[in-house]
Amino acid sequence: MxxxxxxxxxxxxxxxxxxxxxxxxxxxxxxxxxxxxxxxxxxxxxxxxxxxxxSSKDELLELALGEALDSLEGVLTEDGATTGDAADRLAHVLRGAVRVLVDKLPYVTLLLRVRGNTEVERAALARRRAFDRAVASLVVEARDAGSLRADLDPGIVSRLLFGMINSIAEWYRPGGQEDADQLAADVLTVALDGLRVK
Missing domain, CATH: 1.10.10.60 (Homeodomain-like)
Known part of the structure; x- marks a missing residue:
């Protein structure tokens, strides 16, 4: 060149x-x-x-992490996440998180690799922790309403749920057998059927 x-x-x-x-x-x-x-x-x-x-490589990182975080935070404000019973709202947020992961796979993958080495990364981790707390609150609400098992710690449940969702970034490839909706349905079946009160 x-x-x-x-x-x-x-x-x-x-x-x-x-x-x-x-x-x-x-x-x-x-x-x-x-x-x-x-x-x-x-x-x-x-x-x-x-x-x-x-202006800098840091700005590129900030834009990229913002793309993932804005999308995840947006799920929390959707009607399905704000109305209805807590178990249904939790299911909506989990479905939405899978959808965001699939739609924004490179951006979410980058977010999941952030370790807090820069100010931009620390700000992103703070936003991610706030999202996790919102999900944990939904788990508490669903448990208190009698929809989910009461013998499990909500913070651990939230981490396990998102551990499962986040692991999708390691193996999911666009254009595979399952689209985001089917993948989300599979996650909900595995996650919530094991947590719901029978």
Whole structure:
């Protein structure tokens, strides 16, 4: 590639396109090991062309983690998560979390790999913990209403439920045999049928 081609870059890369390529690189190599130079090479752009769209690699990470977290938090505000009995609301949130994982797989995968090494990562982890607390509250409500077993700790139940959902990121591949709805139905069958009072 000549210097002129690098400087002009490839047409069609906007911030969204740069973000998608960056998330793939972060997942493949790790955030710390991925440099702006590596991203520029993958994109066929100069570093300055990337900086035209974002101020830093940290901003790319913040945008990517925000994509996953905004979607997960959005599930908590949907009608199915805010109306009805607690067990149904919990089921709605679990279905929604599976849907988000499938729809935003690279972004959720990146979120699940965050360890809190930067301020951006620590802020994302705080938002993730708040989401987890909201789910644990739904588990408590459903248990107190007599819909779920009372002999299990709600915090552990919540972690186990999301451990199962989050593990999907390790093996799920788009275009496979099951779509998000069927996958969510399978998760609910395994998770809630074992928790519900018979």
């Amino acid at each position: 000549t210097e002129t081609e690098i400087r002009r870059g490839r047409p069609g890369y906007d911030q969204r396109g740069i973000l998608e390529v960056s998330v793939a690189a972060f997942n493949e190599h790790g955030y710390d090991a991925t440099s702006i130079g590596m991203l520029a090479e993958r994109l066929g752009l100069s570093k300055s062309a990337i900086y035209h769209h974002v």
